[in-house]
Amino acid sequence: xxxxxxxxxxxxxxxxxxxxxxxxxxxxxxxxxxxxxxxxxxxxxxxxxxxxxxxxxxxxxxxxxxxxxxxxxxxxxxxxxxxxxxxxxxxxxxxxxxxxxxxxxxxxxxxxxxxxxxxxxxxxxxxxxxxxxxxxxxxxxxxxxxxxxxxxxxxxxxxxxxxxxxxxxxxxxxxxxxx
Numbered sequence: 001x002x003x004x005x006x007x008x009x010x011x012x013x014x015x016x017x018x019x020x021x022x023x024x025x026x027x028x029x030x031x032x033x034x035x036x037x038x039x040x041x042x043x044x045x046x047x048x049x050x051x052x053x054x055x056x057x058x059x060x061x062x063x064x065x066x067x068x069x070x071x072x073x074x075x076x077x078x079x080x081x082x083x084x085x086x087x088x089x090x091x092x093x094x095x096x097x098x099x100x101x102x103x104x105x106x107x108x109x110x111x112x113x114x115x116x117x118x119x120x121x122x123x124x125x126x127x128x129x130x131x132x133x134x135x136x137x138x139x140x141x142x143x144x145x146x147x148x149x150x151x152x153x154x155x156x157x158x159x160x161x162x163x164x165x166x167x168x169x170x171x172x173x174x175x176x177x178x179x
Contacts, residue, residue, distance in 0.1 A: 034061035068100035103130040
């Protein structure tokens with residue numbers, strides 16, 4: 001009698017261990033792994049034989065498929081150069097994603113941009129459109145000018161080297177020069 005009960009329990013347990021192939025396929029196809037992982041990477045972007053940008057990332061994960069991208073989850077340091085290979089602008093962030101189809105990089109958390117005039121932009125999200133050669137955001141920005149003036153607002157657009165910029169919705173107290 002005991003053996004019969006064990007045999008019945010074994011058959012019931014075996015029958016309940018069936019894998020649903022749809023569930024297995026859903027899990028395996030939705031889990032995306034990078035095709036390339038690199039540590040302490042340096043990428044140079046050039047135009048007409050001139051280095052324009054040098055990007056350094058502590059960790060770089062490259063993905064392909066419908067949404068090809070490079071994910072830099074442990075920080076990014078981007079340097080922009082002029083034709084004489086002099087650094088014009090520096091951009092740092094805690095993480096970034098470069099979308100391969102659109103040539104757009106999105107930088108996140110503790111994003112800081114410093115231009116050659118010593119002006120500093122601080123924000124939590126910044127988008128660099130490589131084709132249009134602009135940087136922009138729709139979130140809060142804090143800009144410190146070279147003479148120490150602090151400008152803030154929501155949203156900003158600037159040229160790639162951050163020498164010309166426009167705050168979309170400025171706010172805060174700002175001194176007005178009456179002359």
